[in-house]
Amino acid sequence: MTRAPVARKATGADPYAWLQNRDTDEVLDYLKAENAWQAQQLADQEALRETLFQEIRGRILETDLSLPSPWGPYLYYTRTTEGDEYARHYRCPRPADDSQTVDESAEQLLLDPNALADGGFFSLGTFSISPDHQRLAYSTDTSGDEIYRLFVKELASGAITALPFEDCDGSMTWANDSQTLFFGELDDTHRPHKLYRHTLGKDGAEEVFHEPDGRFFLHCYRSSSERQLILGLDSKTTSEAWVLDASTPQDAFVCVAARSEGHEYSVDHGLHGGQWSWFIRSNQAGINFALYHSAETAAAPAREHWQTLVTHSDTVMLDGFSLNARGLTLSLREGGLPIVEVHPQGLPAYRVQLPDAAYNLYVQDTLEFESDKIRLRYQSLNRPPQVRQLTLATGEQVVLKETPVLGVFDADAYVSQRLWATATDGTEVPISLVVKRELAGQPVPLYLYGYGAYGESLDPWFSHARLSLLDRGIAFAIAHVRGGGELGEAWYRNGKQEHKTNTFGDFIACAEHLIAENLTTADQLVISGGSAGGLLIGAVVNQRPELFKAAIAEVPFVDVLNTMLDPDLPLTVTEYDEWGNPQEPEVYARIKAYAPYENVSAQAYPAMLVIAGYNDSRVQYWEAAKWVAKLRDVKTDDNLLLLKTELGAGHGGMSGRYQGLRDVALEYGFIFKVLQRA
Structure with missing residues (x-):
């Protein structure tokens, strides 16, 4: 190719709207032409990309065992093997001394995503063992469109049953009888809107709940105590929860607190003072949330019975909480950093102490409800992830596993x-x-x-x-x-x-x-963002293009005005609480003033690499395609402008770990090319 593809300009207010005609020859030919142009422009970097790929791969321990999680009579874990794209899932009998030593001679392969992927796109949704440990419920997406097929595997025989349900969101939640599964269904806008109950061995499924309001997503989960099922209904600004005893799954869910616009809350179930209790995180007392509890005296904790456990703070955000029989763990945010605060039963509270000034920390695993320990995941920009075991009563921390970096590596460098x-x-x-x-x-x-x-x-x-x-x-x-x-x-x-x-x-x-x-310096500054971060990149290169040498936008939400004007597109209605409804004139004017696609102008732009996923249901592929087409038409510079559309992937890009590394190598190669560095 001697020149970049030029998209046809149609008449009308949006000359590139024709790119929204999915699966037509004209659209596919254009996307393939852009892919060919991108490949040609970066062809001189093929050797560098391979060097980068091998370099990155060489730092990763490709054959590795995850930290086993004890549950009931088993240890559950995953193993990655060199050359495989995905980790395999296993279990083995739990050692009598309660150690975490895996007995490979007695281990059982539960699921092999490599076989299921068969070389194509693969995403594992739910992976859920039944409470009696006899069955595995799992869901798979093989195109990237985030529509899942549901399966149940009998772990004794290996027999797999494909459940005959369509348009599933991938969720599968067990009741305590290990026979009843609850799963979610997507509506035409890709919103989980219905919850169904299915009993193994029976035909069909019974609709349990329907959420008609397009702003609300539903999801079902098991409580920390394993005694309750919780149905959460959440918009961007409002919540509602319903609960059901996990031992009586044929009963009806009961509402905790009817939705009230602006009231956000979430529910869990555990022990407080030795008594079974409900725990509720709510913003009813202030925007940074407080924590309440209510005795298990009824099917659901009515709002008038909530008692304050952790008061609202103007300076500390209560991000979430975790429950064990012997303690309550708070996930807080203060001064821009995550804080873990432990409240052991009957003992003074304390905050987890860590070595770095800026870091990433969260509760990775609360283990079994009766456990006196939890696991924290900790990392920083220069320190590889660690899994730290924390003893709730004493605060003692033990590093159980640190992600290895092979070759020469010194965090202090x-x-x-x-x-x-x-x-x-x-x-x-x-x-x-x-x-x-x-x-x-x-x-x-x-x-x-x-x-x-x-x-x-x-x-x-x-x-x-x-x-x-x-x-x-x-x-x-x-x-x-x-x-x-x-x-x-x-x-x-x-x-x-x-x-x-x-x-x-x-x-x-x-x-x-x-x-x-x-x-x-501006001549050395590369910027990047994805999805809503792609909108950010699109907006700032319109506003201050001279400030940046290059920009990378992955699955960028850049056609925000047109998307938000179309309520039939996936997720649009639910997004009104985030961006506003442009059917309202003042909101229309506000979004139009910053929308990246609308504000492309005749000026010099930085070099740009734009990535899209053809099967993306969150940010449609045409947002990136239209944006690039318009940029090509009006920008006044000769800097690189490249569009790569992954024709077999969705919002998260290609699915395998090696495919992901090659994507990173492509991005880094682009950066080195623009910066003229090897």
């Missing part, structure tokens, strides 16, 4: 920092940064990542692949912009709806701060 940028309104915005120690404080090429949506917290994480950037002198940073949850609920609310532009302004402020502090 890299400096991890927490910086603060100042937004135009005076708000201090946190930045997490890592760089090779000898380059700290110098202007080096820098990769700046951002998200900032849905209240999600983008805590620092370790990456084997990222070492290939750091060791080549490229720094990595995360902009913790408003719209995320890093600094609590107010941080989220100040980056959504009418405040959405704060997200973009914060990201620009972070970039400017990194340049002003002489940590990088």
Whole structure:
């Protein structure tokens, strides 16, 4: 090819709307042409990409055993094997001394996703062992569209039954009889809207619950105590929960607290003071949530019986909680960092102490309800993930497993920092940064990542692949912009709806701060984001293109105005609480003012790599395709503009671990090409 593909411009308000005609020859030919152009433009990097792939792969222990989880008479675990894309699932008898030593001679293979994938796309949804340990319920997606098939495997015989249900969301929840399964069904907009009950050995399924409001998703789960089933109904701003005794699955769910606009709450069941109790996390006393309890005196804990257990704080966010028979664990956020606070039964509370200034920490596994221990997962930008066992009563921590980094690696060879940028309104915005120690404080090429949506917290994480950037002198940073949850609920609310532009302004402020502090230059700054983070990237390259050398946008939500105007598309109605409903004139004007696709203009843009998934049900492939087509038509520069559409994948890209590494190698190769570095 001698020139980039040029998309046909049709008449009408949206000249590239024809790209939404899925599966037509014209659309597929255009996407394939863009893929060919991308491959041609990066063809000179084929050797570098292979070097990067092998380099990253060489750091990973490809044959490894996960940390076993004890449950009942077994240890459950996974094993990865060199050359395989997916981990296999196993169990073995639990040792009499209650150690975590796997007996390979007695282990049982439960599921092999490699065989199920057969070389194509594969995503495992639910993997759920029945309470009597006799059966495995699992769900699979083989296209990336997040529509799942349901299966039950008899573990004694190996017999597999495919359940005859369509449009499933992939969830499968056991009742305590180990015969009854609850599963969710998707509506035409890809929203879980119905819950069904199926009894093994019987035909069909019974509808248990239907949620007609398009803003609400439903999901069913087992309580920590294993004694209750909980049906959660959640929009972006409002919640409702229903509960059912797990030993009587044929009964009806009972409502805990009827939905009230703006009231968000979640429910669990455990022990309080030695008595079976309900636990409720609710924002009824303030936006950062408080925790309540209620005695198990009725089928559901009516709201008037809730008693405060942890009061609301203006400065500390209660992100969540975990229950064991011997303690309550709170997941908090304070000062932009995650905090784990343990309340052992009958003993003083304490906070878990950790070595790094900026880190990622969460409760990974509460083990069995009766366990006196929990497992924490801890990592930082320069420290590989650790699984730490915490004894609830004493606070003693033991590192059970640290993800190995093969080859030469020293965590102290890299400096991890927490910086603060100042937004135009005076708000201090946190930045997490890592760089090779000898380059700290110098202007080096820098990769700046951002998200900032849905209240999600983008805590620092370790990456084997990222070492290939750091060791080549490229720094990595995360902009913790408003719209995320890093600094609590107010941080989220100040980056959504009418405040959405704060997200973009914060990201620009972070970039400017990194340049002003002489940590990088505009000619060395690469930015990246995916999904709603792709919207962020699209907005800031429209607003300040001269600030960035290159941009990467993965499955980017860039056609936000047109998408939000179409309530028939998957997820649109549920997103009104995040972005607003553009059917309202003032919301229309607000979104139109920042929507990346709408605001492409005749100016010079940074070099750009855009990735889409053809089967993506969350962000449709055409958002990226239309955006790139418009950029090609109007931008005034000759910088690289590449579109790659994964024709066999969805929102998460290709599914296998080696396929994922090749995707990273492609992205890094693009960065090195633009920065003219090997």
